[in-house]
Every structure is written in structure tokens, then in C-alpha cells.
Amino acid sequence: MMHPYHLLLESAADLERLITPGSSEYQLMKASAILRQLFLDSHPLVHLVNRDLRQPLVFELSHLKPNDHLPPLEAGQPEVTYSAVESLGKAQTGVTLREFLNHPTITVRGHSYTVKNIIKCAAHVGGGVHAAPPDDDDEANLYKFSRELEILDRNMLMHSLADIGRVSLRGLQPILSAARAAP
Secondary structure (H helix, E strand, O other): OOOHHHHHHHHHHHHHHHOOOOOOHHHHHHHHHHHHHHHOOOOOHHHHHHHHHOOOOOEEEEOOOOOOOOOOOOOOOOOEEEOOOOOOOOOEEEEOHHHHHOOEEEEEOOEEEEHHHHHHHHHHOOOOOOOOOOOOHHHHHHHHHHHHOEEOOEEHHHHHHHHHHHHHHHHOHHHHHHHHHOO
């Protein structure tokens, strides 16, 4: 069995490789599997490793207002807002892992979806881990509308995953450094 520290380091390296600007949709969906393993599994890898290393994890979120990245909606499009996760050089707020995962990012028809919802949807519906039907109408709406609307030439789900991945890697730096230095 691979040591959890090594698994964390390899997972972070894979995540970094999968979320580059030219990444394909397949690569970004695979990134959702790593994000799920790091943060959402019943025994998240980050908690397993940090139980020993005890590193503070702070995730820097954007202060951008909803829709700062979206083009104007056309007639007939659903009411959708997007709150950027990554700061892109703008003011940032440091938050805990729990706050990061609960950060509302996409709102469709009045229902807000968090970082956690986006990772789960991509991993379980989009094909990152499974290609299963949505669990409920909310997940179905997130998948449908986030794939129809584009931000910077990527559909909203893919754009969100790339943002989440970059913020995650920066927030994980203390634990990654400690794992590299561990005997």
C-alpha cells in the first residue's frame, strides 16, 4: 500500500498537470476525481495526512462579484450567476477547508451550488469517477446549465473545476511541503 504522504504528493502533482490552461474536458473531469479524493471521500486524504502533520490550511477565495466573468445573458437563458473561486490577482479572503467547500459558486434559478457540489457533480455525473445519472433535480440542473454556459471559452463546469483546482493546490502548499520534508 502506498504511504498516504506519497499518495497526497502524487495526487497534487497529477492535479497540477490536469488543470493547465490547455487541459481537455477529459483532463478536467479526471481532476474532479482527485479533488473528491482529497476533500470529499468518507476519509478525505487531506485529513488522513494532516492528522499527523497538523498544517494550517487556508484557501484564498476571490472577492469578485457574481457574473464578473460572464457575458450578458441572452433572452431565454436561465437565470445564472457565477462567483469566481480564484482571485486572478484581485483581493482575496482566506478561508478554512470547510468554508472553501461550502463557498457558493454557481447559482441557477435561485439555487446556489458550492465548490463541494461542483466537485461531486463532475466526479459522479460528468465522468470524473462515474458517469451516473444525477442524484436529484438540483444536480441535474447544475450539470445541464453549467455545461451550456461558457466563461473564457470553457463551459462553466470546466472553468469552475480549473479554478477550484488552482485554489486547492495553493491552499495545500503547507501540507505538501511538510509531506515532502517528512522522513
